[in-house]
Amino acid sequence: MTAIEVTGLRKSHQGFEAVKGISFEVPQGQIFALLGRNGAGKTTTIEVLAGFQRADGGTVRVLGLDPYTDRAAVRQRTGIMLQEAGFFPDLTVAQTVDTWRDFTAAPRPRDEALELAGLAGRRDTKVRQLSGGEKRRLDLALALLGRPDLLFLDEPTTGMDPEARGNTWTVIRDLARQGTTILLTTHYLEEAQRLASAMAILDAGEIVAAGDMAETLAARSGRVAFRLPANVDPAELPLPVTVEGQTAVCRADDPDLAAQTLLTWAAGRGLRLAGLEVRTATLEDLFLESAR
């Protein structure tokens, strides 16, 4: 089943076209990353998908429904973590969750939600005393309260320390394994690469790259880099390279094979390829090439 279907979506803010006719689909149970620089249109897209804003053009289906006209039905089945959480600073973590539980149909038990979000130890702390990363965790606990079929996570791990981020990744993966669809935005490309099985990169309101994460990256060339040995003319090397400062960079579909070729060539001349680095394409490479 398709959880999210977006076709030709357009959305303007006061005459400024923030989203310019984008299309993508997210199957049920998938973790999908919506990526792009600041202002690319990610939050606008999520706000339309969550039913907070009406699309100006195109069609949007969320869990088979129109998120704007069928808002109540969509809300019941979705959890959302937006960038700016509106908490009451004088409530404790437990009181905040209890307040939200009152508005949620068939909510998870409070302690289960706090446990999932890694906040069990902060139950009695006032919201104003939480760190930035802990506030994100509280947001996650609230998004998970209604056992949603679909989760919108707008920069969920911003401000989290590495351990909290790792725990959040585990929670997200477990939820997806149980069938929850997750649409995620993040500026941490490594996070997106590790978590998401598909992605779209937005740039100034348009999709500039999209597809299955593993396939898209596998189709791109990898990179071998090393310090160019003294007195070696790059033209003598067995493979074409570009030289950036003292570093020679070779782009290759099979970077392991390219590294072997270069090492064999160097060994035959008694040379060392200092600082040799071999890597397949990363999402960051793709992002930097795609988003202007």
Ligand SMILES: Nc1ncnc2c1ncn2[C@@H]1O[C@H](COP(=O)(O)OP(=O)(O)OP(=O)(O)O)[C@@H](O)[C@H]1O
């Ligand atoms: N309510 C609004 N009124 C006017 N312009 C807006 C409004 N909301 C967003 N915009 C503009 O629309 C564009 C897209 O914003 P959006 O928040 O969707 O980007 P984003 O990709 O989520 O960015 P970020 O990574 O910074 O969160 C930006 O140029 C922004 O200034």
